[in-house]
Amino acid sequence: MDRQAEFAALIEQYTSGDGMLETALPRVALAKLSKPSEPMHGVHQPALCIIAQGRKQVILGDSIYFYDASQYLVASVDVPVVGQVVEATPEKPYLSFKLNLDPHLISELILETGLTDEIEREGAGGTLSTSLSLATVTPELLDAVMRMLRLLDKPRDIAVLGPLAEREILYRLLNGPDAARLRQIAQVDSKLQRVTRAIAWIKQHFTEPFSIELLASEARMSASALHHHFKQVTAMSPLQYQKQLRLQEARRLILIQGSDAASAGHQVGYESPSQFSREYSRLFGAPPLRDANRLKATPGALVPA
Template sequence: MISALLDRCRRYADAHLGPLGHAATPVPGLAMVRLLQPGELQVAVQKPLIAMLLQGRKRVSTHGGSFEYSPGEAMVIAADTPTVSQVTRASLAAPYYALVLELDPAILRDLSAAAPARPAETRSVRVEPLAADVVDAALRLVRLLDQPEALAALGGGLLRELHYWLLMGVHGPAIRALGAPDSHAARIGRAVGLLRRDFARAIRVDELAEAARMSEPAFHRHFRAITSLSPLQFQKQLRLIEARRLMLAEGKEISQAAHAVGYASVPQFTREYGRLFDVSPGKDMRLARTGA
């Protein structure tokens, strides 16, 4: 089934490829990635997701360690987590393809009663072989992408089924807390949602703690435990990552991107950009234009 899923994803991604090698789909949170050559290091603050690797190879580093995975394996990220990743195997003859699904806490919450309670998983990132039931549900969902009427009628059910098989499999303990409204992961997730929506404005810590329904000391402690960053560091990374997307994917000038994400000082933006990406904004843009 992996080869059938690869074939379907290849055809869809090749026909709908957008900036930076991503192909969006009509299904909320579902996208595909295609790259034709090994890539540079990519810094991101990932949402909870499952990334199913179908062809190529990728290495991902987090505060918890490094992971390298291959076709037939999936990486699950069970909390908003900063990552540094790199596609290590891709070519014109055999491009890198992956199917990525952002996990929906509302669906997980709905399904949690049907999934057996198991010991909590402390790792927020893990790599495991893809389960046959997960691949089967993903394949049936991807088959509907070019059939809008069928997708409208059946897509929601297949998306729910895909979440169910993830909960029932080896990834279940890691993602179960995302659907529990009073878990620390869910509470911090509400604060992270506020940061993601309004990262360009100054947000006070007491506002974030209120969103999480925690005291400020407890909020600081659990936020760092789950994301590995302080709220200020988290917001800064969100700003810089979005600025990079604006420059490389939309062609914005450095000052335009800096101001769009909330920086009043372009020199400060340039310094912090260089510290995060290990390259200046100007050089990054030149490298992107030349494909170097």
């Protein structure tokens, strides 16, 4: 069995039905789908995503990130995206591995490996780029991921050997094409960290109206700098980001909690039911009730982006 086939077999071993599985490994989740999915809106957390089998596309703003087992995806901040599995069959299901990135672990590794010198050469902010990127999966990175997954067979080893496998994975990333992006995740008071503060504030207060000046004060940036850097990273303005969070939460309330459209819209901050229905339809392609019925009738449609 070659390395790629073994990777797919490892994931399939621990995923029985379609969906996302949180594992006993901290920050690690596995996904399986036996057919292509509906486009699914969600907030992508800072994470490493590697596909073992199948293909997927992730849409951020006007950019489409299309990848398969040959590439991995890294997300550097929480960002609203549209994810869709585009290649999967019952015989060869879509299989993927996700590791949520821990900034503290990345910081520790940077200090231990002497990469702080590179941060100093980049300056206080470095160059910002869009929060998603693709890079080639190397044999070394894939080997580290597979060693981590094999620990699921030996639960007693996870506490000791799991952190070692995670550190190796992060080390491989820090020595790859996404090194600068990962350093910005961990760098205190970098431009990316300031944008991350703004994102965290919006996520906490997304049902409330706000001004760009208030948000800039929270991020410790000027209003013009925040607007510019926020759009560089997320491909949207702060107000567009807030709207995405509102509509995604309203969709969750309707689907999971059974709220009616008017109540869901009011709960997430909309005063006008007609405006809520209009913006919901524009984002999700159908009014709330029709959208909810369609998703409930589509197995696997609710797998997170």
